[in-house]
Amino acid sequence: MPKGLTKRRPQTTARLLEAAQETFAERGFYGSSIEVISERAGLTRGAFYSNFRNKEELFFALFDLHAQRVVDRLDQAVGELDASDDPVRALFARAVTVDAAERRWYLLSTEFTLHAIRHPETARLLAERDRALREQIVGILARLFARIGRRPTADLDSLARLTTAVYEGSLAQSLVEPGELAPEELAVTYLPPLFDAVSEPVAPGEDAEQA
Amino acid sequence: MPKGLTKRRPQTTARLLEAAQETFAERGFYGSSIEVISERAGLTRGAFYSNFRNKEELFFALFDLHAQRVVDRLDQAVGELDASDDPVRALFARAVTVDAAERRWYLLSTEFTLHAIRHPETARLLAERDRALREQIVGILARLFARIGRRPTADLDSLARLTTAVYEGSLAQSLVEPGELAPEELAVTYLPPLFDAVSEPVAPGEDAEQA
DNA sequence: AGAATCGGATACAGGTCTGTATCCGATACG
DNA sequence: CGTATCGGATACAGACCTGTATCCGATTCT
Numbered sequence A, B: 001m002p003k004g005l006t007k008r009r010p011q012t013t014a015r016l017l018e019a020a021q022e023t024f025a026e027r028g029f030y031g032s033s034i035e036v037i038s039e040r041a042g043l044t045r046g047a048f049y050s051n052f053r054n055k056e057e058l059f060f061a062l063f064d065l066h067a068q069r070v071v072d073r074l075d076q077a078v079g080e081l082d083a084s085d086d087p088v089r090a091l092f093a094r095a096v097t098v099d100a101a102e103r104r105w106y107l108l109s110t111e112f113t114l115h116a117i118r119h120p121e122t123a124r125l126l127a128e129r130d131r132a133l134r135e136q137i138v139g140i141l142a143r144l145f146a147r148i149g150r151r152p153t154a155d156l157d158s159l160a161r162l163t164t165a166v167y168e169g170s171l172a173q174s175l176v177e178p179g180e181l182a183p184e185e186l187a188v189t190y191l192p193p194l195f196d197a198v199s200e201p202v203a204p205g206e207d208a209e210q211a
Numbered sequence C: 001a002g003a004a005t006c007g008g009a010t011a012c013a014g015g016t017c018t019g020t021a022t023c024c025g026a027t028a029c030g
Numbered sequence D: 001c002g003t004a005t006c007g008g009a010t011a012c013a014g015a016c017c018t019g020t021a022t023c024c025g026a027t028t029c030t
Helices: A008-027 A034-040 A045-051 A055-079 A087-095 A100-117 A120-147 A156-176 A185-197 B008-027 B034-040 B045-051 B055-079 B087-095 B100-117 B120-147 B156-176 B185-197
Strands: A150-152 A199-201 B150-152 B199-201
Touching (some): A008 A045, A034 A045, A055 A120, A087 A120, A087 A185, A100 A120, A100 B100, A120 A150, B008 B034, B008 B045, B008 B055, B008 B100, B034 B045, B055 B087, B055 B120, B087 B120, B100 B156
Antiparallel strands (some): A150 A199
8 A cells, every 4th residue: 555656656667567578579588687677667676676576576467468468359359249150250360460569478478488387486376377367268258159149068268278279389380480370370260160169059048147 | 530538528428418408307498507517417517618618509419319319219110110001190109209208308499499589590500400300300201101102292391390390289288288188199190191191102113212 | 658638627707697775865745 | 844755776795607727637649
């Protein structure tokens, strides 16, 4: 519950996050010292330590930002679903855009995951974050099925895992072989029929809601 | 062309490589200092710098060792191909074993690849190594097709790339979801029919060799 | 056996990074 | 307007790590 001159604070935090994003992109997680990040933000390490406990916490802040962006985009896309021929395909085509920022994030999170594998405490934190994000996605999937008048026959959590795996796997391949494969292609092509296969139409009468 | 007491040399080199493997497995590439590796080998940094220029060169030495193992295993498996119902499947089932060492190597090489992405000079060296390995594999694939009396209709280099991609992609997934998916499964299941699809039988009369 | 060389140990110089403790100007609030 | 607090800067202490230069015992070859 801080009360004081809390006006400059969010500004400073934002500048650090911005600088971190750029620095991580150029030099990776290990290669980015706290000093360089702070300098890039036009601040000193003092400011950094006043805002974050360490570099890991900084990464997690970026993680949260990114997760929010993903959820927002998916959420909005589900909300704007039209009654097209293949609504699921339309959704992925809209929501799954792999731009430069997305590629950068993939590289960073991969590096961080490898780091976490060697540091159990960090791995715990990361897994918890992953879980929370997946939970959000499960909610969106549920809304999606409701929206298209179908009921999933498969476990939504595992479906969320698969969706993520396809997306990330495709991204990895397109990084290794740039130009050979559009990163969105696998998801857009294979997920719609899959979603169809793991769900069934709801009977006309029943569409009551339950949390 | 060294002539002197070259008898202890290979011993020392081997001890350093062994220690590097263990240390990298426990602490990753970045996390392993040359000092720790040397100590683990029961030597000092002096010995290390007498045998390798730096940590990267050490990694590449491990790369060569691993590549040789892969090539040997594949090569031998092709040589011992029996006239079974599905020879390609039999080959992959034999040659593609994903043990703990293989998983460790995957983690290490992935970390190193990310490192290389940020260091163009290193990336060049890595790409060159990859190319050389792929060349070996192309040779093996050629022998394989000859052995089963078929002629490839697709570019062997791209087929080698795909094979590697399937293998590594599968490995990545099985690391993320241990127990859900046997790492060999995708390769064993999907590659045989694929190989069949990209080749045609040779006409009975013609089976002359050409380098 | 002696000379030349090799291989690894030791010592040195330099650089980088982290985290903390302290300080001081600025601001909000009474 | 004065005071308490906040936020960032500065300074400090300590830990690593790399690469090189030098040294010395051991060994091969003649």
